[in-house]
Amino acid sequence: xxxxxxxxxxxxxxxxxxxxxxxxxxEEGQALAIIGSSGSGKTTLLRxxxxxxxxxxxxxxxxxxxxxxxxxxATQQEAQVRRxxxxxxxxxxxxxLFPQYTALENVTLACKLLAQEQPDFRTGKACILxxxxxxxxxxxxxxxxxxxxxxxxxQLSGGQQQRVAxxxxxxxxxxxxxxxxxxxxxxxxxxxxxxxxIRSLAERRTTMIIVTHEMAFARDVADQILxxxxxxxxEQGEARQVIDSPRQERTRQFLSRYFAG
Amino acid sequence: xxxxxxxxxxxxxxxxxxxxFLTLLFALPLGLLISFGSMSRLTPLRGVTKGIVWVIxxxxxxxxxxxxxxxxxxxxxLPLLPRFTAALVSFVINYACYFSEIFRGGIQSVxxxxxxxxxxxxxxxxxxxxxxxxxxxxxxIVPPMxxxxxxxxxxxxxxxxISVYEIIWMGESYIKKGMIWPLFYTAVFYLAVNGLLTLLFxxxxxxxxxxx
Numbered sequence: 374x375x376x377x378x379x380x381x382x383x384x385x386x387x388x389x390x391x392x393x394x395x396x397x398x399x400e401e402g403q404a405l406a407i408i409g410s411s412g413s414g415k416t417t418l419l420r421x422x423x424x425x426x427x428x429x430x431x432x433x434x435x436x437x438x439x440x441x442x443x444x445x446x447a448t449q450q451e452a453q454v455r456r457x458x459x460x461x462x463x464x465x466x467x468x469x470l471f472p473q474y475t476a477l478e479n480v481t482l483a484c485k486l487l488a489q490e491q492p493d494f495r496t497g498k499a500c501i502l503x504x505x506x507x508x509x510x511x512x513x514x515x516x517x518x519x520x521x522x523x524x525x526x527x528q529l530s531g532g533q534q535q536r537v538a539x540x541x542x543x544x545x546x547x548x549x550x551x552x553x554x555x556x557x558x559x560x561x562x563x564x565x566x567x568x569x570x571i572r573s574l575a576e577r578r579t580t581m582i583i584v585t586h587e588m589a590f591a592r593d594v595a596d597q598i599l600x601x602x603x604x605x606x607x608e609q610g611e612a613r614q615v616i617d618s619p620r621q622e623r624t625r626q627f628l629s630r631y632f633a634g
Numbered sequence: 635x636x637x638x639x640x641x642x643x644x645x646x647x648x649x650x651x652x653x654x655f656l657t658l659l660f661a662l663p664l665g666l667l668i669s670f671g672s673m674s675r676l677t678p679l680r681g682v683t684k685g686i687v688w689v690i691x692x693x694x695x696x697x698x699x700x701x702x703x704x705x706x707x708x709x710x711x712l713p714l715l716p717r718f719t720a721a722l723v724s725f726v727i728n729y730a731c732y733f734s735e736i737f738r739g740g741i742q743s744v745x746x747x748x749x750x751x752x753x754x755x756x757x758x759x760x761x762x763x764x765x766x767x768x769x770x771x772x773x774x775i776v777p778p779m780x781x782x783x784x785x786x787x788x789x790x791x792x793x794x795x796i797s798v799y800e801i802i803w804m805g806e807s808y809i810k811k812g813m814i815w816p817l818f819y820t821a822v823f824y825l826a827v828n829g830l831l832t833l834l835f836x837x838x839x840x841x842x843x844x845x846x
Binding site for chain 1: 745747748750751752753754755756757758761765766769770773844845846
């Protein structure tokens with residue numbers, strides 16, 4: 374049974390048709406890479422999954438729970454959208470860390486705010502907060518950042534900031550972790566350290582959707598690849614197959630630009 | 635003589651400072667409210683707010699003081715507001731409009747990614763505003779705010795037009811006795827107050843410099 378099922382998503386911005394009839398599913402523990410040129414709708418698709426954009430048509434279901442259906446207004450109530458977002462984590466291209474908080478505080482902030490809503494928060498406050506801090510620290514350790522926990526974002530390199538952002542997203546224990554071009558804002562030297570972290574997450578069978586321009590990385594790390602062009606899914610399939618022997622002419626054209634040299 | 639003049643100027647300074655602090659007390663929250671209006675998604679509300687801000691920023695404060703003091707009586711036969719109250723009301727309205735534009739600039743300069751990061755982490759709108767945006771806004775508006783505060787100290791001199799006895803009025807009253815220096819002497823008091831403000835703002839800015 375797939376953990377994520379996306380059906381017939383359509384999205385327009387004014388007269389521009391950004392997404393057309395997007396349908397795909399994702400199995401638990403798998404990594405899906407979305408590739409395609411700029412403006413192909415990859416980022417918009419991720420933003421729809423995270424409820425930052427509202428699709429005009431289609432539906433999104435996680436573990437058989439219908440989270441969004443354009444035809445059913447009951448699924449679009451603002452108050453519930455907030456909870457639904459927690460099924461997904463999102464790592465942004467530009468990190469978007471909170472500058473006034475340390476790395477550790479960036480990771481714990483949302484967890485702490487959410488914990489405050491638990492009925493037993495008052496009685497077990499100290500214990501709950503301690504747990505959250507310890508977990509955040511463990512996550513930072515996993516990202517190789519245990520020595521940077523007390524640093525503010527501006528004191529960290531881009532690669533370190535992005536790894537904090539990944540820890541921050543993981544702290545909410547999302548069902549599906551989404552990456553929106555996680556290395557596009559990084560120097561080539563810093564790209565590697567972020568890709569290594571994502572690779573280790575894949576090895577631990579974290580369910581992920583990765584929008585990326587790193588073709589070799591997508592081929593090695595992703596289980597599935599989805600190639601988009603002009604808001605349409607042109608081709609999807611097993612990662613090596615799509616990269617090594619694409620079936621569609623448009624995919625071949627796109628990939629040849631990456632592997633020409 | 636110097637002691638007597640200093641004492642009477644200090645009395646004037648009290649009025650000046652009273653006007654200064656009361657204006658801030660009311661104009662800062664009102665300004666935040668107006669800034670929300672000018673960013674509202676409701677077009678009519680946004681239009682009305684922007685219209686008001688345009689009128690207030692587009693006319694002299696001195697004129698506004700006169701209109702608020704004499705207007706209700708001349709137009710509607712209402713009793714005059716006490717002089718100090720009329721002065722305070724015009725200052726609050728005027729400064730709230732300027733503050734609102736500073737707040738708007740500050741709020742809109744926080745990158746959309748900050749809101750989105752909060753949303754994606756399941757935070758509510760108020761949580762995002764108070765825990766993420768607010769401090770970043772404050773940091774950005776400190777320099778323009780220090781300008782406004784300093785201007786406000788000096789603008790209080792305008793209220794002598796409706797005979798509120800602030801420091802310039804006190805200094806000027808010595809001219810009738812053939813003394814011009816007390817008027818010039820008032821500058822020392824303005825400089826002292828604004829020097830203190832500059833110092834405080836500098837400290838505050840430094841305090842917020844731990845992040846970028």
